[in-house]
Amino acid sequence: MSREARVKNDNTFVRDVANRDYEYGFTTDVETEVIERGLSEDVVRLISQKKGEPSWLLDFRLKAFRHWQTMEQPTWGHVHLPAIDYQAISYYADPRGRKRKSGPQEIDPELEKTFDKLGIPLNERLALSGVAVDAVMDSVSVKTTFKERLAEKGIIFCSISEAVANHPELVREYLGSVVNYRDNFFAALNSAVFSDGSFVYIPKGVRCPMELSTYFRINAINTGQFERTLIVCDEGGYVSYLEGCTAPMRDENQLHAAIVEIVVHKDAEVKYSTVQNWYPGDREGRGGVYNLVTKRGLLKGEGSRLSWTQVETGSAITWKYPSCILQGDGSVAEFYSVAVTNNHQQADTGTKMLHLGRNTRSTIVSKGISAGHSQNSYRGLVKMGSKAHGSRNYSSCDSLLLSDTCGAHTFPYIDVNNDTSVVEHEATTSKISEEQLMYCNQRGIPPEEAVALIVNGYAKDVLSKLPMEFAVEAQKLLSVSLEGTVG
Amino acid sequence: MLEIKNIHASVEGKEILKGINLSVKAGEVHVLMGPNGSGKSTLSNVIVGNPQYTVTAGTITFNGKDLLAMPPEDRSHEGIFMSYQQPVEIPGVSMNNFMRAAVNAKRKYQGLPPISGGDFLKMVKEKRELVGLDAGLTRRSVNEGFSGGEKKRNEIFQMAMLEPLLTILDETDSGLDVDALRIVAEGFNKLRTPDTAAICITHYQRMLDYIRPDIVHVMLDGRIVRTGGPDLAYRIESEGFDWLKE
Numbered sequence: 001m002s003r004e005a006r007v008k009n010d011n012t013f014v015r016d017v018a019n020r021d022y023e024y025g026f027t028t029d030v031e032t033e034v035i036e037r038g039l040s041e042d043v044v045r046l047i048s049q050k051k052g053e054p055s056w057l058l059d060f061r062l063k064a065f066r067h068w069q070t071m072e073q074p075t076w077g078h079v080h081l082p083a084i085d086y087q088a089i090s091y092y093a094d095p096r097g098r099k100r101k102s103g104p105q106e107i108d109p110e111l112e113k114t115f116d117k118l119g120i121p122l123n124e125r126l127a128l129s130g131v132a133v134d135a136v137m138d139s140v141s142v143k144t145t146f147k148e149r150l151a152e153k154g155i156i157f158c159s160i161s162e163a164v165a166n167h168p169e170l171v172r173e174y175l176g177s178v179v180n181y182r183d184n185f186f187a188a189l190n191s192a193v194f195s196d197g198s199f200v201y202i203p204k205g206v207r208c209p210m211e212l213s214t215y216f217r218i219n220a221i222n223t224g225q226f227e228r229t230l231i232v233c234d235e236g237g238y239v240s241y242l243e244g245c246t247a248p249m250r251d252e253n254q255l256h257a258a259i260v261e262i263v264v265h266k267d268a269e270v271k272y273s274t275v276q277n278w279y280p281g282d283r284e285g286r287g288g289v290y291n292l293v294t295k296r297g298l299l300k301g302e303g304s305r306l307s308w309t310q311v312e313t314g315s316a317i318t319w320k321y322p323s324c325i326l327q328g329d330g331s332v333a334e335f336y337s338v339a340v341t342n343n344h345q346q347a348d349t350g351t352k353m354l355h356l357g358r359n360t361r362s363t364i365v366s367k368g369i370s371a372g373h374s375q376n377s378y379r380g381l382v383k384m385g386s387k388a389h390g391s392r393n394y395s396s397c398d399s400l401l402l403s404d405t406c407g408a409h410t411f412p413y414i415d416v417n418n419d420t421s422v423v424e425h426e427a428t429t430s431k432i433s434e435e436q437l438m439y440c441n442q443r444g445i446p447p448e449e450a451v452a453l454i455v456n457g458y459a460k461d462v463l464s465k466l467p468m469e470f471a472v473e474a475q476k477l478l479s480v481s482l483e484g485t486v487g
Numbered sequence: 488m489l490e491i492k493n494i495h496a497s498v499e500g501k502e503i504l505k506g507i508n509l510s511v512k513a514g515e516v517h518v519l520m521g522p523n524g525s526g527k528s529t530l531s532n533v534i535v536g537n538p539q540y541t542v543t544a545g546t547i548t549f550n551g552k553d554l555l556a557m558p559p560e561d562r563s564h565e566g567i568f569m570s571y572q573q574p575v576e577i578p579g580v581s582m583n584n585f586m587r588a589a590v591n592a593k594r595k596y597q598g599l600p601p602i603s604g605g606d607f608l609k610m611v612k613e614k615r616e617l618v619g620l621d622a623g624l625t626r627r628s629v630n631e632g633f634s635g636g637e638k639k640r641n642e643i644f645q646m647a648m649l650e651p652l653l654t655i656l657d658e659t660d661s662g663l664d665v666d667a668l669r670i671v672a673e674g675f676n677k678l679r680t681p682d683t684a685a686i687c688i689t690h691y692q693r694m695l696d697y698i699r700p701d702i703v704h705v706m707l708d709g710r711i712v713r714t715g716g717p718d719l720a721y722r723i724e725s726e727g728f729d730w731l732k733e
Binding site: 438456 | 535563568579
């Protein structure tokens with residue numbers, strides 16, 4: 001009996017695996033205020049008005065919008081991204097509906113239930129100790145926990161809308177300073193219509209005593225989510241920030257075009273971890289989120305440190321390159337990534353390490369895992385500027401193939417403009433061997449579990465960089481994402 | 488315990504086993520000898536259910552159950568263990584995690600709850616000491632960077648952890664020096680009970696100095712051509728296989 005036949009026979013649960021496995025695919029029945037579909041200057045003005053924004057921010061949005069109108073959707077990624085009808089999307093959905101008048105922190109019980117179901121309790125008494133959460137549904141932050149406790153240390157952790165109202169000077173100074181609205185098509189779109197996201201400010205010399213996290217949830221139908229996150233870590237500060245995301249199962253594709261900007265000052269350190277689990281579409285590739293994201297950090301000061309760790313298992317299409325500009329002398333940047341694609345998912349992800357300062361160091365560890373008919377690409381740029389003397393990069397890109405019908409690709413770009421820098425690049429491609437599987441089976445470990453075990457072992461270098469609570473989640477997620485792939 | 492009747496099996500369309508009959512009872516140690524390509528490894532792979540081998544005729548029962556109807560993991564749970572000639576490496580998966588998954592899969596099959604972390608570590612320590620495996624090895628990735636001797640000892644350690652009824656030793660002696668062989672064989676002997684049995688595949692007599700077999704079989708061209716007592720192994724050691732060919 002061939003293994004394929006066997007797995008098909010006994011794993012009745014493998015049938016409709018994509019639909020069953022995505023356990024976050026439910027929708028929440030809340031009264032949601034959604035603006036008319038379509039995008040125009042009036043819509044940009046309407047969003048700004050709904051959020052009660054100052055005129056400088058409206059100007060920022062309008063400039064971005066006008067620039068976006070001159071641009072075209074990029075096609076260079078190794079993904080098949082259909083032309084998106086930007087007039088068919090609604091750009092603002094507020095799940096607080098008409099109840100919002102009851103006060104900013106009075107949360108609709110339905111919303112609270114939703115986040116409970118996602119494992120994100122918004123009640124501080126029930127919350128994971130040591131993790132503060134900003135919960136964002138559709139276009140609006142519905143609750144931020146532990147705000148007061150953090151404020152005692154001078155830490156600002158709130159939705160970006162609140163930050164615009166309460167700390168306009170900080171937002172104005174840093175917004176768009178790392179990712180200019182002209183940066184790319186989706187960055188321009190986000191700058192024009194961004195809704196909510198998180199704002200973090202760590203004052204000089206303060207180590208944030210708890211993990212900060214944002215949980216993004218798309219709920220409303222036919223809406224896009226355009227979150228905007230801004231993290232500023234002042235001199236000698238430290239923060240570890242986590243981001244998680246899910247969406248309901250829908251047959252239509254949903255657009256998620258976010259910007260994350262991080263500014264790290266002298267001797268400060270930021271760790272940014274993502275577990276991305278947007279709805280990936282069904283087995284035939286219907287539906288799923290288009291995750292088109294610009295994430296970038298500026299290592300502004302001397303000795304600053306930034307690390308990106310991402311576990312990407314969701315989305316129909318992922319287009320994402322969390323990057324670092326190593327401007328400060330002696331700054332240190334890291335990128336650790338596990339990207340899993342199954343069924344018809346497509347991922348084009350990687351990083352850019354732009355070394356500007358002297359003696360800067362960067363490390364890239366990328367692990368791609370492809371199954372089904374998916375396409376998984378690593379795309380990375382390492383650039384050593386003319387003044388980046390004595391700088392070093394080490395890149396390692398591994399691909400693991402779980403089927404004969406998937407694809408794994410590596411696109412490394414290296415650009416060195418001085419003669420004292422060192423760039424190292426290693427790449428491997430492997431398959432889970434029949435021998436490895438049989439060895440596990442012989443020891444009593446069933447095929448599905450064996451694949452999960454082997455894949456987790458393969459991704460261990462990256463998973464070990466995640467904060468503990470997240471690492472366990474990520475391990476489970478990897479196993480679930482790959483169920484039904486043995487064959 | 489194990490009843491093999493008229494087994495025919497092929498690999499990639501080529502028939503390797505041409506009608507094997509073998510009966511192993513509890514408490515017995517059988518030795519399978521034969522030149523390369525005679526089908527010894529194919530037989531062991533067929534018993535554990537390696538999907539690369541296709542059984543075309545015959546039956547195998549294990550304690551009365553139809554073994555061929557079971558997937559490999561269930562055969563393992565029923566008490567069949569194979570010590571591999573060349574154990575495979577699994578990078579990034581620690582021996583501890585690997586064994587815990589194996590032990591818990593078996594417990595699940597038996598309707599038992601997963602083993603607690605404390606009990607598991609106690610069990611590892613006890614079994615490790617029984618077979619003389621270094622403490623450090625169970626924290627390393629499965630077989631990765633293990634020496635030949637360490638790999639074989641690690642196989643016996645896994646046998647100790649899973650407490651099988653029937654163990655197949657597939658050329659456990661190959662690539663081992665005399666000292667390493669003695670340690671591995673002693674570990675194996677400690678695990679023997681009147682309720683367990685073993686099939687030992689080997690080319691050499693020296694393994695049999697440590698593991699005293701009850702019955703010796705000689706395989707040639709996919710068939711068992713001669714069965715006898717330990718004397719048969721000594722004769723093969725001195726005379727080779729030629730006298731058994733027509």
